[in-house]
Amino acid sequence: EPERRAARVLDVAPGTPEENWLRRAESAAEGFGSLSDSLDPGPLADRVADMAPVVQETLVTLRRLAGRASATGKALSRVDLDAVSTERRRLERELRSASAEVRGDLEQALTAVQAQADVHARLSGARDKLLAQLQSGALGLDSLVARGAELTAATTDVTVDTGAVRELSDQLEGIRQGVLETEEATRKSLG
Secondary structure (H helix, E strand, C coil): CCCCCCCCCCCCCCCCHHHHHHHHHHHHHHHHHHHHHHCCHHHHHHHHHHHHHHHHHHHHHHHHHHEEEEEEHHHCCCCCCHHHHHHHHHHHHHHHCCCCHHHHHHHHHHHHHHHHHHHHHHHHHHEEEEEEHHHHHHHHHHHHHHHHHHHHHHHHHHCCCCCHHHHHHHHHHHHHHHHHHHHHHHHHHHH
């Protein structure tokens, strides 16, 4: 089986929504680590400690998604949709009255302009999906920390609610799967 290459982590543009969601996720991951460190040794501490690597893996994936969102935003800024729309309307008008000898060239130009509009639509859709998943991942990690804190406050090691701890693990796995699926989907949609 071929070895899978590590995904490159792109820079996250400062002051962007993706940076804000990434900071929120990083804060939640720190909160989870702090929660784990504060537990007395025992079954609950063991289960929470088992989740820590998955939290970190999820955070690494969120960093990649945030970088991809920034790169996508930068690419989007290179396609002036207003100018593309204006150009398309102009070409469509010219085509209506074009002679046969220039019609082919105008149609080719219109195809090129449409390709730019299509690129913009794909980039916009990918960025929206990335931002939605960053938000979902960050808020999911926040929720996981809150639920973990609630669980530690409500139980003693003697009365560890294994169902509630399993629920936390399941919630974390759902978050992890969601960010991985988004990463794969955007990688495919953007080529």
